[in-house]
Amino acid sequence: MQRVLPLLADPPAAPTAPRGYLDQLGSAVQDVNTGMVQALWSSRIGASLFDHAATAARRVFGILQSPTGHLHLQPGHTALDIGCGPGEITAALARTVGPTGLALGIDISESMLTRAAHRHRADNIAFLRADAQRLPLRDNTVDAVTCIAGLQLIPDPIAAMAEMIRVLRPGGYLAVLVPTVRTGPIGRFLPDAGGARLFTATEIADTVKGFGLREVGTRRFGMIQWTYGHKIRAQQ
Template identity: 55%
Template sequence: MTDLSTMLPPALRKALDLLTDPPAEPDVSKGYLDLLNTPEDDDVAKNTGVIQAAWASTIGSFFYDNVQALSRRFIAAWQLPIDWLSIPPGGTALDVGCGPGSITAQLARAVGPDGLALGVDISEPMLARAVNSAAGSQVGFLRADAQRLPLRDQTVDAAVSIAVLQLIPDPAATLAEIARVLRPGGRLAVMVPTLRPPIDLGIKLPTGGAHLFSEDEIGDILEDHGFVSVRTKSIGQLQWVRGKLG
């Protein structure tokens, strides 16, 4: 019998060892490991809003990729705190809602040639762009739902989620999942849009299926799941939240 795992790219071969339920016949026909379309996925809430639909389209993923690249270059609010994450060389870093993979590529440089940077996303067009631009020997991508991460407990050294939690139907479930897969002492950095004064006006505006977080919402959720040294920093309507799993 052919061992299909030996036919996988090196990064996805490493990823198989971290999965809760590795598939007997891994589907990597599109360059990423597709772990969706199972009966269990029907039980997970889906975002059907217009913003998610736009980003999940081919044109939307192209637009998002380019806007994000410009934002990272010129807007301080988008700069990833790589040094703060303290990712050990040879470690494993997770990008939840990786989109076109640019942040995952930054994590890959931090883990080094012996490490693993994994990007997880639900959008096929986004993952196609990620594979095309960032896949490599220590960079792999998984198609999975962030509300039910496919990784085993305590398998990740650091995690990030950049401007995506607002599009997830149950962001608290995603943060709980990240806490589950992080090793003790592992660090998490999250960036989300927040409601700041005038809050009442913001609540009444149409959101297109996106959740707008209150100023303390993410921090409170992280503390509920065992994170310590939780810190927040708001820049305009964006907020960074950092924490270390106790």
């Protein structure tokens, strides 16, 4: 936790982490998703179900695995995992940045964070409870940001992307995975199912380009889409 404090805009004077993660949100939860899917991810049983299902799915589907290569991570880097859930990707990032680096997982779900902090304990991994729409981090502090299957649950995904890019250092890389709408009948019926929205094929790429990212590219498998980008310079 001591390694996280220098990244925070307003670090607590007496930080504690009784459940293994630092809580920067407390009861000040506002404007977050109140749909069925997020309610499930906020419950202990939902966090457990997701953890097992995601681990199994990642063994089968390469597209769901950690975007480590696209993030250009080096030993000693700081990597941020937004909507980290049970922390499997955060742990993969921690292995890449090594003992001198830091992987920080952020989520709003106490159940997910409790599970993540319990399962993944190492000096170079930390978990923080915070809202992706208002990251409590200083500008230009991390070398890479990823957000895997989290943006569709965030009421203001554009604000969340702006925050991810704000905290990314010039030279850093972003990798975001979202569910997207297929053209045809599936796309017409699925949007907003259970409070989880679907994006169009160009929405994320257009947004991050609008925030100044360069080398923006996408990769798609069925309804799952990755968007990658590179922050060249600090924002004005």
